[in-house]
Amino acid sequence: MAALSPDIPIEDYEQSLAESVHFSVKTINTNIDKGGIRLSQDQALDLPFISARTLLADGVRIPTDYTANAGKTATHFKVIKAAMTDDAVVDAKGNPDPELQLMADALASSIDQLFDVPYQSGLEHINLRMRQLLIPKDGSYISLSPITAAGVNYWLNDEVDAIKAQRKNNENAKRFRSPITAVFGIGGANPQNAGSLIRAMQRPIYLTAPTANEEVSQAFRLFYRGFDYYIPHKITIDKDLTPALIKWVHLIKKDLKTTAQDSRQPWQEEGVFAGKTDLSRRNAELAFLRQIVRNVLAQGKKAKQTLEQVKDKLPQITDEDNANLDKPLKALTPLLHPSVDLAIQGLIDPNLRDDGWLQEFSKHLARQIVRQDYQIEGQSEPVSFPIDDSAQGFLARRIRELLYTYGELV
Amino acid sequence: MSKVIVIPHIKVQAANLQTSGLVLGGAPLMAAAMFAHNLVRQTGMADKGIVFIHHDRQDLGGFAYGNFTPAQRRGSVFINKIDYSSKNKHALSLQPTASCHLHFSLLIKVDAKRIFINKITEFLRNARFAGGKILEFDEVKALNGIAQGLSKIKIGYVLIDRQDVLQHYAQAQNFKRLQAFTELLSLSPEGLQQVFGAQPRLSWLSATNLGYALLEAENVNRTGVRQAYDKNNQPRDTPHAYAEPLIGLVQYVSLNQLLHPPKPDDNEITADPNPIAEPLRKLSEDLTGLWWHYQWQSKLGGDVFLLSQE
Numbered sequence: 001m002a003a004l005s006p007d008i009p010i011e012d013y014e015q016s017l018a019e020s021v022h023f024s025v026k027t028i029n030t031n032i033d034k035g036g037i038r039l040s041q042d043q044a045l046d047l048p049f050i051s052a053r054t055l056l057a058d059g060v061r062i063p064t065d066y067t068a069n070a071g072k073t074a075t076h077f078k079v080i081k082a083a084m085t086d087d088a089v090v091d092a093k094g095n096p097d098p099e100l101q102l103m104a105d106a107l108a109s110s111i112d113q114l115f116d117v118p119y120q121s122g123l124e125h126i127n128l129r130m131r132q133l134l135i136p137k138d139g140s141y142i143s144l145s146p147i148t149a150a151g152v153n154y155w156l157n158d159e160v161d162a163i164k165a166q167r168k169n170n171e172n173a174k175r176f177r178s179p180i181t182a183v184f185g186i187g188g189a190n191p192q193n194a195g196s197l198i199r200a201m202q203r204p205i206y207l208t209a210p211t212a213n214e215e216v217s218q219a220f221r222l223f224y225r226g227f228d229y230y231i232p233h234k235i236t237i238d239k240d241l242t243p244a245l246i247k248w249v250h251l252i253k254k255d256l257k258t259t260a261q262d263s264r265q266p267w268q269e270e271g272v273f274a275g276k277t278d279l280s281r282r283n284a285e286l287a288f289l290r291q292i293v294r295n296v297l298a299q300g301k302k303a304k305q306t307l308e309q310v311k312d313k314l315p316q317i318t319d320e321d322n323a324n325l326d327k328p329l330k331a332l333t334p335l336l337h338p339s340v341d342l343a344i345q346g347l348i349d350p351n352l353r354d355d356g357w358l359q360e361f362s363k364h365l366a367r368q369i370v371r372q373d374y375q376i377e378g379q380s381e382p383v384s385f386p387i388d389d390s391a392q393g394f395l396a397r398r399i400r401e402l403l404y405t406y407g408e409l410v
Numbered sequence: 411m412s413k414v415i416v417i418p419h420i421k422v423q424a425a426n427l428q429t430s431g432l433v434l435g436g437a438p439l440m441a442a443a444m445f446a447h448n449l450v451r452q453t454g455m456a457d458k459g460i461v462f463i464h465h466d467r468q469d470l471g472g473f474a475y476g477n478f479t480p481a482q483r484r485g486s487v488f489i490n491k492i493d494y495s496s497k498n499k500h501a502l503s504l505q506p507t508a509s510c511h512l513h514f515s516l517l518i519k520v521d522a523k524r525i526f527i528n529k530i531t532e533f534l535r536n537a538r539f540a541g542g543k544i545l546e547f548d549e550v551k552a553l554n555g556i557a558q559g560l561s562k563i564k565i566g567y568v569l570i571d572r573q574d575v576l577q578h579y580a581q582a583q584n585f586k587r588l589q590a591f592t593e594l595l596s597l598s599p600e601g602l603q604q605v606f607g608a609q610p611r612l613s614w615l616s617a618t619n620l621g622y623a624l625l626e627a628e629n630v631n632r633t634g635v636r637q638a639y640d641k642n643n644q645p646r647d648t649p650h651a652y653a654e655p656l657i658g659l660v661q662y663v664s665l666n667q668l669l670h671p672p673k674p675d676d677n678e679i680t681a682d683p684n685p686i687a688e689p690l691r692k693l694s695e696d697l698t699g700l701w702w703h704y705q706w707q708s709k710l711g712g713d714v715f716l717l718s719q720e
Contacts, residue, residue: 047714050657140646148654155588181477185504207429211468
């Protein structure tokens with residue numbers, strides 16, 4: 001072996017090696033006072049996880065690092081790291097450096113002995129910046145400070161690079177997706193002050209998680225709960241009809257109340273909810289109701305479209321008790337859960353619009369109409385009116401008529 | 411009596427996204443397990459297991475050239491003058507963090523004489539989860555079994571232990587565990603089929619922290635140790651140890667898939683089901699296999715703390 005240069009005493013290298021660690025507290029917060037732990041080989045743990053101790057069980061040599069940068073430490077570690085990872089020692093240009101290579105080879109036996117016993121330094125006191133978790137143990141608690149070995153990151157980066165290289169090779173191009181790494185700025189502009197392996201810790205892998213696809217979750221919400229349709233506040237009708245509409249409102253307010261309070265005839269019980277009317281009021285009423293009904297039916301149609309998009313993902317609730325075993329089970333209501341309000345079911349799925357639905361829906365809609373007030377669009381002065389609660393039955397019947405007559409709506 | 415506490419749709423603001431020095435973005439299962447432990451402790455119960463149901467996660471950061479760049483949301487914690495920047499003495503220096511908004515539901519199996527829903531709700535209102543603030547949650551319920559609990563939540567992704575996949579792949583390819591791990595997390599759907607055969611049902615393979623391995627013997631002589639408090643709020647001597655997170659393979663499985671597994675029609679000729687999907691089939695038949703428990707491993711020298719689903 002050629003003589004080693006007297007400028008680089010091997011004792012200094014061996015000193016740095018002896019004080020090197022797998023885990024450095026500065027990787028948690030660079031303002032923590034230096035300190036760290038080095039594992040011994042017999043701390044290997046053969047479990048199906050990724051960590052320093054489990055990698056030892058695979059015979060991996062995990063490179064160690066200095067706890068803080070001082071004087072010649074970084075220079076020493078250039079050689080030490082190369083020796084530990086079986087890389088060649090190169091200078092800044094990437095050319096092999098024979099003198100330092102000799103040094104690396106000379107350290108080989110010290111490195112072999114390095115992992116015979118565990119080692120730690122600077123850990124007598126725990127800095128406030130070090131995180132501590134209280135973990136239950138034996139009826140009480142132990143405080144654990146989680147920490148990762150930069151050397152494991154080093155090998156992880158190796159694997160990530162290998163996969164990226166495989167993707168460039170056409171044969172295996174489709175086998176892998178590109179692993180995503182994150183940019184995690186430990187050490188800031190001078191990571192070497194925290195450790196020579198800190199740069200490896202600056203590229204952890206990044207794992208995605210399923211995100212809530214709004215359309216899908218909206219569809220499921222519709223499936224299980226139906227939806228609350230809205231009724232527009234602003235009504236746009238022909239200007240000419242507006243005075244008639246106002247009269248109509250007064251009419252139902254006054255007349256319906258009278259009818260309701262009429263003790264001689266049980267009008268309401270008989271389902272008669274009429275007051276006097278005339279042609280213009282009738283037209284205004286039709287315009288008003290038609291606009292609302294069209295709007296609500298359109299909302300139902302939109303809901304149906306949302307459900308159609310995820311039809312194959314929806315659970316199918318079948319009538320298993322009455323199953324005819326020769327025929328495949330059919331879903332009772334393919335787009336909706338059977339527990340959804342009947343009025344809403346038919347609103348969304350036209351196939352479910354039978355006479356029973358007509359009654360339910362008309363009642364439902366009438367109830368919603370009387371709950372809010374309205375403004376007529378297009379007037380120089382806004383005209384607003386509420387519709388009295390007693391108009392519910394009357395409106396329900398009118399809506400039923402509307403739906404019957406205008407076949408295309410149903 | 412054994413009951414299942416269901417906390418649906420917990421929304422957390424700015425939770426920690428960093429799982430360990432190796433991984434950003436693992437599911438916060440350990441956080442959930444210890445959170446549940448604290449919750450039941452504060453409300454007079456004993457925790458016997460959790461199920462974590464993921465709904466959504468919004469990672470705070472961007473992308474640059476295919477790399478995730480977490481937003482640097484705050485400066486370093488101010489302890490004393492060394493936390494200030496060396497370049498600008500009026501500014502705190504930076505210690506990198508990664509955060510996300512979380513949306514998940516939690517099932518907690520408990521043993522309790524009585525369950526105080528209002529105490530649980532009160533605890534949740536002020537609690538933090540994985541370093542983030544709990545913004546809202548749906549009504550807490552105490553139900554009788556896991557099936558009832560899951561049918562309350564209906565949609566979402568449950569987390570399942572997939573150590574079996576890592577072991578299978580490492581053996582089959584004769585890889586060491588790190589290579590097997592990294593490759594498994596990168597396999598495309600075609601790649602998964604190449605390796606495991608048709609219909610492996612392995613979408614959404616992921617990884618997270620499933621335990622801690624101590625790096626040294628428990629130390630009772632250190633100063634500056636965080637003390638645990640007993641039930642009378644008295645501090646008690648607490649041992650300390652440095653530990654490393656154990657990153658394991660897990661899978662997000664849609665609840666819908668588990669509760670309503672795909673049934674072959676009798677007329678169809680079905681191929682033999684893929685053996686790697688066996689754990690999913692087993693879980694559909696027995697949902698109690700979803701519970702995650704924690705324990706200290708005694709056979710490995712007593713210095714490993716593990717979450718497992720057995």
